[in-house]
Amino acid sequence: MPTIDKCVDGVVSEYQYYEFLAIDQPLDDFDQAEVRKLSTRATITATSLVNEYHWGDFKGDPSSLMARYYDAHLYVANWGTHRVMFRLPCDLLDPGVVETYCVGDQVSARGTAEFVVLDFTSEDHTEEEEFDYDAETLLSAIVGVRAELAAGDLRPLYLAWLAAYGAWEHDEDVFDRDADDNLEPPVPPGLGTLTAAQRALAGFLRLDDDLLAIAAQTSPSFVTIADDPRELAAWVGGLPVAEKDRLLTRVVRGEATRLRMELLHRFRGDTAAPAIPVPARRTVADLLDATARRRAGR
Structure with missing residues (x-):
């Protein structure tokens, strides 16, 4: 658990935690050396970068690092900033779909030729946070949403959108x-x-439970995707031999993790269930007012 130093007058000193993960493609020695130029104190491996600061700042730009090297990033600071980022291939998460969930600086996305980088931020500056939890466990608990997004589950995007507007209840200037x-x-x-x-x-992202409950009222039940092994085997068997050769070559080159996401995305798209009726869309005021009534009734 990170230790927060105390100043002489008893005020909690600055604390920042940075973590990056390379999931689909580990960094080679050259890339690790390039990242090392940004910090001599960070713990850097082929698949991660972790650093804590009690004074000073990280010299790197998280957005640039995500565009070039990493697939997930988490940042926390004891003045109330929470930030998490995910990078996904554009052919697995449509940037046009992502755009409909963006909200100012709280939920944003940046596109490259190959990737879309999601950026979710929550701010709470009402008081300095007490870090009574282990920051090193946060990203490992959250990072699974990346694979869920790649498989077509858009709940993480909606949760980020909802949390952004939920902050309006506590900060009228947002x-x-x-x-x-x-x-x-x-x-x-x-x-x-x-x-x-x-x-x-x-x-x-500090999403309020009452607001989530109100939002869930128009959300249909989620049908868990269970890949039938026989159906999957038949689908794979129908792929052209030349394509299978190209896929196997990518596995040997170290792209197994990303390739699995791509193939499952294709398979589920080809065997998708009938479309679910789209519920009527509510306004932000509808959601927040209904949340206030729910609290008052309780």
Whole structure:
């Protein structure tokens, strides 16, 4: 558990925690050397970078590091900033779909030729945070949402959108009053039965339980995807031999993790269940007012 130093006058000193993960493709020696130039104190391996600061700042730009090297990033600071980022291939997560869930600086996305990088931020500056938890466990609990997004589960995007507007209940300066009329993005199924990773993301982004409960009222039940081994085998058997050779070559080159996501995405797209009716979209004011009534009734 990270230790927060105390100043002479008893005030909690600065604390920042950075963590990056390379999931699909480990960094080679050259890339690790390039990243090392940004910090002599960080713990750097082929698959991760971890650093803590009690004074000073990290010299690197997380957005640039995500674009070049890493697939997930988490940052926390004891002045109330929580930030988590995920990088996914554009052919697994459509940037156009992502755009419908973006909210200012709280939920944003950056595109490259190959990837879309999601950036979720939660701020709470009402008081300095007491770090009574282990920051090193946070990203491992949340990172599973990346694979869920790649498989077509959009609940993490909606949770980030909802958490962004939920902050308006505590900080009236976050949005202009015109934001009352903004419509929610498409409501994904399964908001009432989140996965463990999605619950961890919601907690990290400080999503209010009452607001989530209100949002889940129009969310259809989530049908868990169970890949039938026989159907999967038949689908793989139908792939052209030349394509199988190309896929196997990518596995040998170290792309097994990403390739698995790509193939499952294709398989599930080819064997998708019938579309679920889309619920009517509510305004931000509808959601926040209903949440206030729920609390008052309790």
